[in-house]
Amino acid sequence: MSDEGTSDEDMTGEAKPLSGNQKRKMRSAARLYAVQALFQMEHSGQSANSIRQEFLSHRFGAEIDEGVEMADGDVDLFRLLLDEAVNWQAKIDQMTDRAIVAKWKIDRIDPTIRALFRAAGAELVANDTPPKVVIMEFVDIAKSFYPEGREAKFVNAVLDHMAREARPEAF
Numbered sequence: 084m085s086d087e088g089t090s091d092e093d094m095t096g097e098a099k100p101l102s103g104n105q106k107r108k109m110r111s112a113a114r115l116y117a118v119q120a121l122f123q124m125e126h127s128g129q130s131a132n133s134i135r136q137e138f139l140s141h142r143f144g145a146e147i148d149e150g151v152e153m154a155d156g157d158v159d160l161f162r163l164l165l166d167e168a169v170n171w172q173a174k175i176d177q178m179t180d181r182a183i184v185a186k187w188k189i190d191r192i193d194p195t196i197r198a199l200f201r202a203a204g205a206e207l208v209a210n211d212t213p214p215k216v217v218i219m220e221f222v223d224i225a226k227s228f229y230p231e232g233r234e235a236k237f238v239n240a241v242l243d244h245m246a247r248e249a250r251p252e253a254f
Contacts, residue, residue: 106157109157110156111223112154112155112156113156113158113161114164114203114221117161117164118202118224119142119198120134120165121165122194122197122198126194135161138161142156143158143161144156163206166205167205170209171208171209172201174204175205175208176189176201178245179200193234196225196238199224200241200245207242207246207249208249213253214247217246218242218243
């Protein structure tokens, strides 16, 4: 991968532009990696810089088994989500607390879902992605972590509330 928006070289040695589908997959991968990175930061106590470097060096496009590679992610989106989740964590956590209808606060939520809310909240607060796209993408991530559970419905409801608070003009 050379620059953002271009991929491997074609037979003439020139970089081929990424298709819209490839860009979408890379953005989806970046969102998943951001959730994983935020979870790892909370669990390990490592800094955002340390986690960012680990993910960029060892996850993005890395070969995990012979012939099996991790997806390439949109590096700029990954950095944005990680940095803004840290920068805006208090605001995002407060939005999450207001969105949770149960009497639970964010610190009582499963750490994976908490990381997901923080990554999604960062995209809602600091990016111009349409809120409905953010919700759909992060609900899909929830489904990948909890394929049998009700967590995806919970994530959908909370993110809808957060999106309406963060970006009311989009609704």
